[in-house]
Amino acid sequence: MNLILFTFIVLLGFTSYYFGRKKAYTIQSTKKRLTALPQFYGYYLAIWCAIPAFIIFSLWAIFEPTIVKLLILSDYSNQGYLDDELNLLYEKSKALSRGQFTGEITPFIEASAEKYLSLRSIAQSSKVVIVLSAIIASVAYAYKRISSNSRTREPVEKFLNAVLFTASLAAILTTVGIVFSLIFQTIDFFKVIPLFDFVFGTHWYPAKAFVRDSSEALDPTMYSDTFGAVPIFAGTFFIAFIAMCVAIPIGLMSGIYLAEYASTKVRQYAKPLIEILAGIPTVVYGFFAALTVGPFLKELGTSMGLEVSAESALAAGGVMGIMIIPFISSLSDDVITSVPQSLRDGSYAMGATKSETIKRVIFPAALPGIVGSILLGVSRAIGETMIVVMASGLAANLTLNPLESTSTITAQIVVILIGDQAFGDPKTQAAFALGMSLFLVTLCLNIVALRVVKKYREKYE
């Protein structure tokens, strides 16, 4: 029903556009000069159609359920029901009206369900009538008003401005919403687990928390030495470090090669090929790391007399580095290419060789962009989950030996949230606390990155 109404309104919008433009053409044919192009007259009318429709639809969506509920529950007033019971009655009658009710059906509930249905259908039809008449009224009003010297361009531009503003607002509000949902769960978590234990504790062993029967009373002491986040923070940074050790040199050098040395033809083929690497799903990298690189490293290590675990930080970090190469390579290639040719000419004309020019002129000029691409790579490395889960294991060892297995924040969130979870339980809330810390870490990283980039900009531009 709503879909049909919506389609109809869209059609009405197109029609008003058509009529607005037509009226403009008619005015034009009388040799009068218009204040805007005919399309603007069309858009103007279409906006007069869209705005009332939008307003009425939103008001309806907000108030219809409340009003229906009030009307139904008014039957039960003065019968001494508690608020909770009333709510339950309402939900029961709603379920019954949809045919999803399984409990005992009392005549009361049946009556309410019928009333609910009739109210809904009244609401629906009155919505259709009100929306359509409002649209027609407003479009007709606007249609009468437009003349050769009416202002249509400015309202249309303002409307577009408002639409674009709303779009960016949606993105910002989503971020704020996510942060808030993290904050409250995190606060609950820290009510049970002391912040100090979380930040400085060296034992991460959430499996201990899984043992608890949720019917037992919550005893904070049983969680001591369970949620110490140091090992997984260390693991996160360690694996990211290994990844960047692989990605930065290779990515940067291939970026420089593509931008400065490769002929147009090589670049034309090589660049898309490298970018394909970025299109491989991380799961594929994950089993490549777990099934190919991990065992290979283990065998290599054994043949050299080293003890290498099949799931090692080295395997995960190395493969993660390969995954990040295209980001750094492609971005730094773009940045280096955008360094003005005049700087290269200036350097060559001084008798500098290609490598001197790159090292002394182009690289410093491109540095802000290169730093940006590296930090993007670091955020990818810190946020990467799948490769770690598959190739580096889930046990949070506190180690700096790349040949042992270790775990990261994201991998631990996966561990915690797989399977049954109970809300309000510290082990579930631990995931939120981890998410929050991860968010804070990447936020700091981004702030630092922006500072660095800005500092260089100030210096060089």
Add this chain to the structure above:
Amino acid sequence: MIKIKAKDVDVFYGKKQALFNISLGIEENQVTALIGPSGCGKSTFLRCLNRMNDVIDICNVKGEILINDFNINDKSCDVVRLREKIGMVFQKPNPFPKTLYENVSYGPTIHGMAQSKQEMDEIVETSLKKAALWEEVKDRLHEPGTGLSGGQQQRLCIARAISVRPEVILMDEPCSALDPIATAQIEELIDELKKEHTIIIVTHSMAQAARVSQNTGFFHLGQLIEHGSTDKIFKNPDNKKTQDYITGRFG
């Protein structure tokens, strides 16, 4: 005395020929101006003299260019040494995104011309003095070169070019992006520089060519139409095309 001698120089961009059979002698310690309408090949010719056309993949240079009687198009020519001897100043000021000091010390550093910090300081100071920039910037040598005004930036580029004591300085429309006052400063500077350097300047302004140069070459459609002393070219040219261009009848 002839410093540079071009013999039958042809330049091709891919299949398109840009310069035809250019033969020209450039006098030592004088200013030679190259004039002509846009796209006539004067800048291309200038870039042949320090082999800057090597940078362009599709560009192909034929013929001989003798500098001190040595053919720079010969395989044995070391481009790094050549460009040390032949400096260049570009149309748009292009200081490096580094400090003023680093801009000027760039050439001496890559050619290993200074053994100590003091020597480098001296080179930077003399170069900036010769470029008539020292007084304006001596207190902010360690600020970025890109923070200067357009005219100052161009003088910085001249200081950068003369820091390696080149024998020849090529200038590709060095004043086209500058205002009249900055232009006058650069022209004065050119007059001063010709005592120690041979200067070749490409310019669109005939008034500038008349003011700064002793010799003038007129290019048209990739050919050198006429070449001689500036006085003669501007007062009594042999060729009718030159006459027309000088008097503003075309171009």
